[in-house]
Amino acid sequence: MEDRNIVLKASSLKLGYKRKGVDVVIADRLELELYQGKLTCLLGPNGVGKSTLVKTIMGQLPSLGGEIWLQGMSLGKISTKELSKKIAVVLTDKVSLGNVTVYQMIALGRIPHTAWHGSMSIGDHQKVENAIEITKIGYLRHTVLSELSDGQLQKVMIARALAQDGELLILDEPTAHLDMINRFEVMHLLRRIAKEEQKAILVVTHDLDIAIDTADEFWIMQCSQPLVCGTPEDLIINGQINLLLPDAKLQFDLTSGKVQDASPFEFPAISGDETSVLWLKSIIRKNVARFLNLELELTIETSPFLLKAKDGDQIKYFHSFQQFIDFYAIR
Numbered sequence: 001m002e003d004r005n006i007v008l009k010a011s012s013l014k015l016g017y018k019r020k021g022v023d024v025v026i027a028d029r030l031e032l033e034l035y036q037g038k039l040t041c042l043l044g045p046n047g048v049g050k051s052t053l054v055k056t057i058m059g060q061l062p063s064l065g066g067e068i069w070l071q072g073m074s075l076g077k078i079s080t081k082e083l084s085k086k087i088a089v090v091l092t093d094k095v096s097l098g099n100v101t102v103y104q105m106i107a108l109g110r111i112p113h114t115a116w117h118g119s120m121s122i123g124d125h126q127k128v129e130n131a132i133e134i135t136k137i138g139y140l141r142h143t144v145l146s147e148l149s150d151g152q153l154q155k156v157m158i159a160r161a162l163a164q165d166g167e168l169l170i171l172d173e174p175t176a177h178l179d180m181i182n183r184f185e186v187m188h189l190l191r192r193i194a195k196e197e198q199k200a201i202l203v204v205t206h207d208l209d210i211a212i213d214t215a216d217e218f219w220i221m222q223c224s225q226p227l228v229c230g231t232p233e234d235l236i237i238n239g240q241i242n243l244l245l246p247d248a249k250l251q252f253d254l255t256s257g258k259v260q261d262a263s264p265f266e267f268p269a270i271s272g273d274e275t276s277v278l279w280l281k282s283i284i285r286k287n288v289a290r291f292l293n294l295e296l297e298l299t300i301e302t303s304p305f306l307l308k309a310k311d312g313d314q315i316k317y318f319h320s321f322q323q324f325i326d327f328y329a330i331r
C-alpha cells in the first residue's frame with residue numbers, strides 16, 4: 001500500500017454548507033486517498049453527499065473541518081490558478097456553447113496554462129492533439145458541439161479534462177443519460193486513461209455493474225457513516241457492497257454479480273451447466289408468484305436448448321424459457 005503514489009488525501013474531513021452562519025453537516029470524519037494510475041468510483045444513494053464531497057475536493061466548497069492535501073500540499077494553500085492546473089473536472093451540466101467546435105472546446109482545457117488573452121503555444125496544441133488521440137475523437141475535430149450525441153459530447157469533455165493535464169480528473173456521473181454501449185465505452189476509456197496516462201481519476205456513479213468492471217477502488221458513502229473504501233472485489237466478497245442496498249428487500253448476488261430481490265426463495269431441483277442454471281433461476285425468480293410447484297425436477301441443456309421438467313410421473317420438454325413459463329403460468 002505504501003508504494004502507491006498518493007495524489008490526494010483527506011483526513012477527518014467534515015463536509016457541508018453554511019446556512020445563516022450555522023454549519024449544516026452532510027458528512028463527517030471522512031478519510032480518503034486517491035492514487036496515481038487508479039480509477040476510483042464513488043457510490044452512494046441520492047442525496048448522501050457525493051457531489052458535496054467532489055466540490056470540496058475540487059476546492060469549490062470550503063470544508064467545515066479536517067484537512068485535504070493535494071500532492072502533499074494543503075488544499076487551502078494552493079491558489080485557484082494552480083488548482084485549475086492540477087485538477088480537471090467534468091460535471092453533468094449541459095454545455096451551452098453549441099457553436100464551438102470540438103477542437104475549440106478541448107483547447108479550452110489549456111486555459112489554466114495560458115494567459116486569458118494569450119495564444120496557445122505549440123506545446124498547448126500538442127496537448128490538445130494528444131487528448132484527441134487518446135479519446136479517439138479525431139473524426140469529430142471540426143464538428144460543432146450542438147451536433148454531437150450525448151456519448152460523443154461526454155468523450156469531448158473528457159478530452160478537454162485530459163488536455164488540462166492535471167494530476168487528478170474528477171467526473172460527476174459521466175455516464176448519466178448514456179446508452180449501455182456508451183456507458184461501457186466511457187468507463188473503459190477512463191480506466192485506460194488512468195493506466196496509460198497515470199492519472200488519478202475519481203468518478204461519481206450510480207452504474208454499479210460497469211463500476212465493478214472498471215474501478216480499482218470503490219468509495220461507498222452512507223448517511224452519517226465513514227467512507228468504506230476498498231477494491232470492488234473485496235467489498236463484494238466481504239459483503240460490504242450491500243451497504244449500497246440498505247433496503248432489506250434488495251441484496252447483491254455474489255454468483256451473478258447483480259442486485260436482486262432478497263426475499264427468501266426456494267428453487268425446485270435443477271441440474272445443468274452453471275450458466276444455464278443461473279438464467280433458469282432468473283426466470284423462475286421473476287415468475288415466483290405463479291410458479292409454486294417445488295416438486296419439479298428440472299434438467300437444462302442449451303446446445304440445442306432443451307429443458308426437461310419432471311413432475312412426478314409426467315415429463316415435459318420445452319425448447320425455450322418462454323414455453324416453460326407459459327406452460328406453468330396457465331396451470
Ligand SMILES: Nc1ncnc2c1ncn2[C@@H]1O[C@H](COP(=O)(O)OP(=O)(O)OP(=O)(O)O)[C@@H](O)[C@H]1O
Pocket residue numbers: 017024026044045046047048049050051052053
Ligand atoms: N448549496 C447547498 N446548500 C445547502 N444544502 C445543500 C446544497 N447543495 C446540496 N445540499 C444538500 O446536501 C445534501 C447532499 O447533496 P449532494 O448533491 O451532495 O448529494 P449526492 O449524493 O450528490 O446526490 P445525487 O446522487 O442525487 O446526485 C442534500 O441533502 C442536499 O439537499
